[in-house]
Amino acid sequence: MLVDYHIHTALCGHAVGEMEEYVRTAVEKDLEEMGFNDHAPTFHVQDPQLAMAADQLPLYVEQVRALQKRYSRPRIRLGVEADFVPGHEEDLRRLLDRYEFDYVYGSVHIIRDWRFDDTRLYPDHYQGREAAQAHRDYFQLVQRSARSGLFDVMGHMDLIKKFNHWTQPKIDELLEQTVQAIAEADVCVEVNTSGLRKPCREIYPSEEILRLCRRYDVPVTLGSDAHHPREVGMDFDRAVDLVKRVGYTQIATYQGRRRTMVDLA
Ligand code: ZN
Ligand code: FE
Ligand code: FE
Numbered sequence: 112m113l114v115d116y117h118i119h120t121a122l123c124g125h126a127v128g129e130m131e132e133y134v135r136t137a138v139e140k141d142l143e144e145m146g147f148n149d150h151a152p153t154f155h156v157q158d159p160q161l162a163m164a165a166d167q168l169p170l171y172v173e174q175v176r177a178l179q180k181r182y183s184r185p186r187i188r189l190g191v192e193a194d195f196v197p198g199h200e201e202d203l204r205r206l207l208d209r210y211e212f213d214y215v216y217g218s219v220h221i222i223r224d225w226r227f228d229d230t231r232l233y234p235d236h237y238q239g240r241e242a243a244q245a246h247r248d249y250f251q252l253v254q255r256s257a258r259s260g261l262f263d264v265m266g267h268m269d270l271i272k273k274f275n276h277w278t279q280p281k282i283d284e285l286l287e288q289t290v291q292a293i294a295e296a297d298v299c300v301e302v303n304t305s306g307l308r309k310p311c312r313e314i315y316p317s318e319e320i321l322r323l324c325r326r327y328d329v330p331v332t333l334g335s336d337a338h339h340p341r342e343v344g345m346d347f348d349r350a351v352d353l354v355k356r357v358g359y360t361q362i363a364t365y366q367g368r369r370r371t372m373v374d375l376a
Contacts, residue, residue, distance in 0.1 A: 113351070113376045114364055115344050116146040116190060116214065117266065117303060117334025120174075122167050123150040124160040125338060130174055132340035137185045140344040144364060146188035147175050148216055148334070152206065154199040155221065160231075162194070165206075172210050188213035188365060192266055195219050195256035203261055214365035216301070217262030219252045219270065228273050242277035250285050254292040263368055264332060265293060267303040267315035275311040286320055294327035299363045299370065302354055304346040305336035314346075314353055321357045330363040330372060351375060 118133050119126035130147065137145040149171055150162035157164070163171060172189065179187045189210070193203055195217045207215055220228050222245070225236060249271040256262060268289075272279070293300060303315040316324075324331060333350055337343045354362070354375065361372040 112143045112362075112364075112373045113344070113347060114144040114146070114333055114362065115142055115335050115337070115347070116188065116264070116332050116365075117148045117192070117216070117301065117305075117336045118145060118343060119192075119336070119338045120147060120149045120171065122163040122171050124158075124162070127338070128340040130178060133337060133343050134178055134182055134185070134187065136337075136340050136343035138182075140347075142185045142344055144188065145185045145343065146190040146213060146365075147171075148190035148192045151191045151193040151203075153194050153196070154202045155194070155196045168206070168210070190214045190216060190365075192216040192218050193261070194221065195252060195259065195262070196221060197252070197255065200259055200261060207261065211367060214263040214368060215261065216264045216266040217256040217259070217298075218266035219249060219256060222248045222252065228270055233274055234276065237274070237276050243280040243282070245277070246271055246280055246282050247285060250282070250289045254289050257293045257296040257298045260296070262298060263365060263370070264299045264301050264363075266301050266334070267306065267336065268293075268300055269316040269320055272311045272313070272315075272317070273306070273309050287323055290320065290323040290327050290329060293324070294329050299330045299332055300324050301334045302331050302350050303334045303336050304350050305342075307346050307349065308342075314350060318353060318357065321353065325358045330361075330370065331359055332363045332365075
């Protein structure tokens, strides 16, 4: 079976289209399951073009619930993509407790106050940064997010490569540590096709990382990171190829934050 668990909505301020249009693409692509996974309200910054505001969360949940009633295929799950920002763990825990999410993604989009994945700020914010340090900082945050107990799935777990600005420093040990931390925390890793549409031109995470995930028995799931209805399920043939090539036969699905492994289509 195939799922797309990473679908945004216009509520975050940088995605377009009606929620139902995203569902219709999933119908056309014959996905058995999809999940809305919009950017959760943030605590570290208030930016209407970054994430939904706190007072929009009830509306988001209501709209997903309404679509769930109207569609049986694909099954529609309620997810949320939350920023991992040290110091705001308890704020986030309280927010997540307010609704019965099917799954929660943890994503690292910011290193201290550096929004390294923000196209609007690129490339100015990269000036004077050092690649090795940025990779260390980034993957340490991924490890902390895995250990936080807040999340079911790590979103785009090597997002730091997005702009492919740096030649990749030698970071094998750091990657293995990170995958180990994820395995110990029993968290899933998302195979995210949006990297193919970014300057790095590569699925998140890399094949090298996915091989480590396989070796440490880390479950994986699939996401397109759609910010436009036509992006739902995009490049999933390539994602499935990759996942199978490194040895997976199953993917993780979620309901009420419980994981069920299903056979890959
Ligand atoms: Zn987004
Ligand atoms: Fe993200
Ligand atoms: Fe996203």
